[in-house]
Amino acid sequence: MDLKLDHHSEDNLTIVDVEGEIDVYTAPRLRELLIDLVNKGNFHLLVNMEKVDFLDSTGLGVLVGGLKRVRAHDGSLELVCTQERILKIFRITGLTKVFGIYASVEEAKEAHGRDK
Amino acid sequence: MATVELTFSALPAHVRTARLVATAIARRTGVAEAILDEVRLAVGEACSRAVEAHRLHCPGEPVRIELRDDSGRFEVTVTDAAPGEDVTPQGLEADGSLMPEMDNLGIAVIAGLADDVEVLPGPKGMRIRMSWPASSHGIGAL
Numbered sequence: 152m153d154l155k156l157d158h159h160s161e162d163n164l165t166i167v168d169v170e171g172e173i174d175v176y177t178a179p180r181l182r183e184l185l186i187d188l189v190n191k192g193n194f195h196l197l198v199n200m201e202k203v204d205f206l207d208s209t210g211l212g213v214l215v216g217g218l219k220r221v222r223a224h225d226g227s228l229e230l231v232c233t234q235e236r237i238l239k240i241f242r243i244t245g246l247t248k249v250f251g252i253y254a255s256v257e258e259a260k261e262a263h264g265r266d267k
Numbered sequence: 268m269a270t271v272e273l274t275f276s277a278l279p280a281h282v283r284t285a286r287l288v289a290t291a292i293a294r295r296t297g298v299a300e301a302i303l304d305e306v307r308l309a310v311g312e313a314c315s316r317a318v319e320a321h322r323l324h325c326p327g328e329p330v331r332i333e334l335r336d337d338s339g340r341f342e343v344t345v346t347d348a349a350p351g352e353d354v355t356p357q358g359l360e361a362d363g364s365l366m367p368e369m370d371n372l373g374i375a376v377i378a379g380l381a382d383d384v385e386v387l388p389g390p391k392g393m394r395i396r397m398s399w400p401a402s403s404h405g406i407g408a409l
Contacts, residue, residue, distance in 0.1 A: 175315040176279035205286075207311050208372040236304045243379035244372060 153177065156184050164263050165193040166256060170202035173210030181210065185217035185228075194226025197259050206237050211244060218249065229263070231256050269296075269336045274329040277321030285332055286311045289343060292334045296341045297402035306341070306399060309380040312373040313345035313395045320349035320393070340383075342398040349392050 154177035155170040165188055173181060188196060196217065200206070218228040229251035232238055241247045253259035271292055275281040289310040290303055298306060310332070317330040328348040335342045374395075378384050381397035 172283065174279070174311060175282050175318060205307070205311075207308060207315060208376050209315055211372065239304075240308065240376060243376055 154180055156180060158184070158188065160193070161260065162264075164195050164197055164260060167196060167198045168202070169198060169200055172205040173203060173213070174205060174207045175209045178209040178213045182213045182216065185213065185220070189217070189220045189224070189226075194221050194224040195263065196221060196226070196228045197256065197263070198228065198230050199256055200230055200232040200237060201234070203232075203234070203237055206240055208240075208244070211240065211246060215246070215249070227251070227263070227266075229253065229259055231259055271334045273332045273334070275332075277318045277326055277328065277330055279315070279318055281330075282311055282314045282318055285314045285330075289332070289334055293341050293399070293401070296336045298341045298399050299402070302399055305380040306343070309377045309397055310343055310345070312377050312380075313343070313397070316373045316395075317345055317347035317349075317393075320347045324349035336401060337398070339401060340398045341401040342396065344394060344396045346394045347392040350390055 153171050154173060155168075157168040157170075159166055167184065167188070169181065171177065185196065198214065198217075214228065214230070221228045231253050232241075233254050238247075238252070241250065241252065251259070251262070253262065271288070273285060273288055275285060286307050290307045293303055293306045294300075314330060314332065321328055321330060325348055330348075331346045333344045333346070335344075374386060377395065377397060382400060383398045385394075385396040387394040387396070
């Protein structure tokens with residue numbers, strides 16, 4: 152399955168919906184989108200990974216790169232993910248301590264609202 | 268000892284094919300369904316690393332992957348033909364530059380996933396061998 156990307160903004164939070172496989176072939180497209188969003192002043196990103204079938208370390212690198220970019224603007228990059236197969240790679244690499252990971256977009260929006 | 272060998276051009280698009288082939292053969296060999304995701308991810312990591320190494324050093328050379336049913340274990344060996352050990356494709360910044368703290372993340376992921384891993388760097392390339400337990404009742408054993 153290819154990678155489908157979509158995004159929309161709610162208040163000052165930009166929600167990026169990702170569907171499909173994030174690997175060495177498709178990750179550059181996600182990287183470009185994140186760079187574009189940050190360049191356009193979107194510094195609070197929420198990446199919804201509920202429809203991601205596959206994620207490898209190239210994808211992790213893109214997410215970490217995006218996080219570094221938004222943090223340079225006092226922003227945030229958080230994730231929505233409940234799939235065990237995806238969460239496992241975050242645990243193996245210790246990145247569960249780096250990203251805020253939420254069970255739903257609503258939960259993430261609530262937490263984001265509290266932090267504002 | 269049933270062996271499947273696959274060689275593919277060093278293109279990122281082919282990594283997915285290698286993952287699919289490895290998963291199919293792992294299933295046929297009798298690897299438990301619960302472990303198949305780990306096989307898919309670990310093989311993908313090893314192939315991604317090899318593809319990036321080839322693109323840097325020898326883009327015309329194919330990447331080789333060998334899948335073997337070896338006395339109750341499913342063994343995968345990914346071999347690249349790129350000299351040196353300076354390939355860190357997974358550690359890229361958002362702008363494409365190298366991110367030192369993400370060096371060898373792919374290898375770390377493989378080590379976290381595979382039951383048994385051996386990374387053999389050499390002057391003519393790197394070989395990553397990994398294996399998982401397989402049931403003797405796999406389809407391939409019939």
